[in-house]
Every structure is written in structure tokens, then in C-alpha cells.
Amino acid sequence: MSSRRARPPEAVVEERRQDVLRHVIEHGEARIDELGERFGVSLMTMHRDLDDLAERGLLRKLRGKVAAFPALTMEIAARFREGLHLTEKEALGAAAVGEISAGQTVFVDCSTTVFPLVNRMREIEPLTVVTNSLRVVRILGPCQGIETVLIGGRYNNEFDSCAGPDVVDALGDIRADVGFISATAVAGGRLFHPVQDYAALKNAARGSVHRNVLLVDHSKFGKTATYAHGEVSDYDLVIVDSRTPEDEIDAMIELGAAVRVVALEETAKEE
Amino acid sequence: MSSRRARPPEAVVEERRQDVLRHVIEHGEARIDELGERFGVSLMTMHRDLDDLAERGLLRKLRGKVAAFPALTMEIAARFREGLHLTEKEALGAAAVGEISAGQTVFVDCSTTVFPLVNRMREIEPLTVVTNSLRVVRILGPCQGIETVLIGGRYNNEFDSCAGPDVVDALGDIRADVGFISATAVAGGRLFHPVQDYAALKNAARGSVHRNVLLVDHSKFGKTATYAHGEVSDYDLVIVDSRTPEDEIDAMIELGAAVRVVALEETAKEE
DNA sequence: AAATTTTATCACATAATGTGTTAACAATGG
DNA sequence: CCATTGTTAACACATTATGTGATAAAATTT
Secondary structure, three states: OOOOOOOOOHHHHHHHHHHHHHHHHHHOEEEHHHHHHHOOOOHHHHHHHHHHHHHOOOEEEOOOEEEEOOOEOOEOOHHHHOOOOHHHHHHHHHHHHHHOOOOOEEEEOOOHHHHHHHHHHOOOOOEEEEEOEHHHHHHHOOOOOEEEEEOOEEEEOOOOEEEOHHHHHHHHOOOEEEEEEEOOEEEOOEEEEOOHHHHHHHHHHHHHEEEEEEEEOHHHEOOOOOEEEEEHHHOOEEEEEOOOOHHHHHHHHHOOOOEEEEOOOOOOOOO | OOOOOOOOOHHHHHHHHHHHHHHHHHHOEEEHHHHHHHOOOOHHHHHHHHHHHHHOOOEEEOOOEEEEOOOEOOEOOHHHHOOOOHHHHHHHHHHHHHHOOOOOEEEEOOOHHHHHHHHHHOOOOOEEEEEOEHHHHHHHOOOOOEEEEEOOEEEEOOOOEEEOHHHHHHHHOOOEEEEEEEOOEEEOOEEEEOOHHHHHHHHHHHHHEEEEEEEEOHHHEOOOOOEEEEEHHHOOEEEEEOOOOHHHHHHHHHOOOOEEEEOOOOOOOOO
């Protein structure tokens, strides 16, 4: 009466694996047999799921259990944040793309928040796009009317981008019309990032850009991380979504920032 | 009595598409119905093959026929060279990996010739790898013991790497122990590349590397391209495969180059 | 409008892949 | 050393994914 074996569409499988990953990250670690039970698959299948996740570098397989990597101050790798708050990020991207005019040089930060924006940029041409994100290059590289310039330096696998002193140096020689920068944590109008190199990078980038735009979705507010990189008033425009806490918006306005709140079309499912 | 429809394994499909592409490149252009007939598939299927190739940017679909892109002096994009002379490239890679010691800084050129070598480099650690190739970064980036440094600059989609003055500048600040460089054409010991930026890049790289190793498979010999970038004697070691023409090897030795010929295990199928 | 070429849709064949079971295999812990 | 526990390999199966050709509809050229 057991023995029900089927083959779910690969999207379903991927979703389950994401769920497993989320569960492991939330609990720090978990027993493999428990996971199999909880997600209603056989032990063997759970092994396969975990092997897959481990191969992607998202968790570690130990004996009998798996463990998440030590949380990088607040959140785990970009690869995981990928699918989160997509509605919000789409809305931010839609609003931000209006800041770009054809022919300009645009700087794009390395952050999952900006990818929807980058996708929309494919329509505009000509355009020169400067970025330290390999992901952005992969999206824009094949586009005809767009010249893509990659800021080189030490490659960071976690964020799929370059960072470090070389990047800061290279930014010194660059001037962009518009720059889109993100933050992983915002509290009281102050911006934070868990990795020093990236905090430094964002500071340097701001100096090389004429009009700075900050993109943050509501999930980033009320949190901090180890390294500060300026505050919202350092930017010419701050774009947030409509689920951003009132008091955080007030704090930003208090600091003299120009804040634009973009509405969300449909209510996004919360996590 | 016709109507035989099956579903060949995807490797077979890919191979046919490569063959179609090769045919189109050799002839410059071809009628679509003729191609379908020649390759023994229906018109519809040939359309699908060509759509796929066109989407990859390997040829252009016109009305009733397809055209190759204007041959970039000699050969078309890296994406096409991909699967060619794999046996030779594997052999070159196997020989070249011996030149690397743990702890060194290694420069790797952007060329399909070096990818088998790069795969083998994953075993060695620690290692610092400097490259202008995004493909190399994608391979080595996730490796634990390897620090990957990407030379940034203007991104070139055709070669999936960065080139241009920024790259040459950045190379000036770098010093590597060993460098693996390739050439797309060699004639009489002189090296050539169809794109000026890349010829300049190879020259600059050579200056930043202590021990220069040149990797060339036999298919590159007896050809030239627009831009020269030095000659074989500029390198400390030249590695070629055993199917390299005698007279070309003699010419290289004449110029004072240290040439190592690596044997091929199995006879590779010629094209 | 007529001819030609492209795309859409269908039905089908088969490859690719997730699944659970069983059993072999490896590793840990007394 | 054995007993226990965890992992991997090998199957058989179910189902999805995908290439294929025929036909017809749509688009383009002449």
C-alpha cells in the first residue's frame, strides 16, 4: 500500500529542493531521514536532493545529517535569495528603468535586486553598462546595442561577481551617468553589507556615478550587517516598494532622502 | 513508405546541427530546403535546427536560406570551435598541467584550446588563476582552493571574455609565474589573431608572465590572420600535438623555440 | 492574387529523468 | 570484532520532456 512512485515535473522537484534548503537554513542542520519523512519522499530521494544541493554549494552533507553553511551575518548566498520577493523586485525594476535614457552609461551593482531591472535594460539601446556582476554580463553580453564593461578583480563565487581593491581602483577610472545600487540591510536610513569588500565597492561606485539610485525591497529594512556603507541621503533617489515600514520611510525622509514608493500590483505571498 | 519519425538522442541532434553549421560556414550560405534534403530531415526539422543555431548567434536566417556571418578572417566564433579537435586539446592540456606547481599564480588565456587544461587545474591547490575569460572563471570560481582573478574590460560576447585597453592596462599590474596562451593561427613560427584587441592582449600578457607556454593544436598551423602577435621564440615552451606538419615544427625550431610534441592516444577522426 | 516560405499545431515515438525498493557497501561505535 | 547505522549502486517503473513529420494556417514576397 505504499509504493507510489511517480515522476513529478522538474519544476516541482526544484521547488521541493528549495523548500528543503530553506528548512535546513532555518534550522541550521537537520537529520536526513527526518527530512525525507517531512517532505514525503523516500530516504533515497532525499539523499539525491541533498546531493544536488550540496553539489551546488548550498549546504554540507555530513553523516546522517546536513548542515547549512555558517550564516554570513544575516543571509545566505545569492543563489538562495534568488527567488525571494520577486514581485517586489520586478516592481522596483519597472520603476527604475525609467531613470535610464538611451545612450547613457549605466553602472549596475551586483545584487539579485537589480536583475529584473537588467532584464528590462535589454530593450534600451544604445547603452553602455558597467558592472562587477558576471550575471549581469551574461544577461546583457549577447545584446546587440549594449556595450558591456566588466569591472575585474578577485572573483567571489558567493555573489558571482568581482570585488576587492582592484575593483575599487578600476571604478576610479570610470564615470557613469546613472548607477543602480542595492543594499542587503537598511536601518534608520543607514546602509549595511555583511562583506567588507562589497561595502567598499558600493562606496566607490557611488563616487563614480553622476546620479545614484538606491533600490531596496521591504524585506531589507530594520536589519543591519557588519559593514556600513553610507546612508540613504548619499543617493539622489531611493526606490522602495509599498510594503516598506512607515517608520523606516519617515527616517529616510528625515535624513533628506528623495524616496519613491512603488505600488505592488498583486499581493505577494509572504514567507 | 516515408514517414519514419523517431526521436534521436539529443547528442545526435546536436551533432547534426554542428554539421549543418559547418556546411553553412564552408559554403557561406545555403538554401533551407536543400539542407533538409542533404541531412535527411524534414523541412520543419531543419527550420528548427536553424532556429536553434540562429538563436545561438551562429548564423543568420534569411528567407528561404541561411547565411554564415562574414568569416572573421578565418574562423567563426568560439562557440563553434568548441567541440573541434577535442582529443588534441585534451592531450595538450594533459601535457601543460605538468608545468604548474601548487601555490603558483597562473595566467590563462581565453581560448577553447586551454579549457581542458583549466579542467585539470581544479585538482591543484592552492592556486591563483588570472584570466580574462569568463568561461574560465565559471569553471574555477566554485573551486575551494583556487583564487580566481578576472581581468575586467570591454566584454566580447564572441569570445566570452574581456579585451581592450582596460585589460592591457590591468595586465601591467599583474605578475604571474606561468602563463598559458594560445593562438588561432600559426605560420612559419609567427602567431596571428583576427581581432586586434586580442592580439594586443596576448602581447601584454606575455610581458606579465615569468614562464610563457604556448598551446597550439595542429589545425592552427599554416594559417594566418590579420594581426600578428609575436612569434614562437617569444615563448619559453611551445606545446603542439603530433599531427603538426613537419615543416612548421622545423620552422619553429629554426627560430630557436623549445617545442614539445605530445602524442595522441587514439587517432582522432579528421574533419 | 499567386507563389513561396514560415510558423503553429497535432500525434506520436522515444529519450531523459525522478522515484522507491532492494541489496551491496562503507563508516562508526561499542 | 561485530552490530548498527548511514550511503551508494542497480533495478524496474512511471512519467515528463523533447525531437519528429504531416498538415494546415499565417505571413511574406513577387
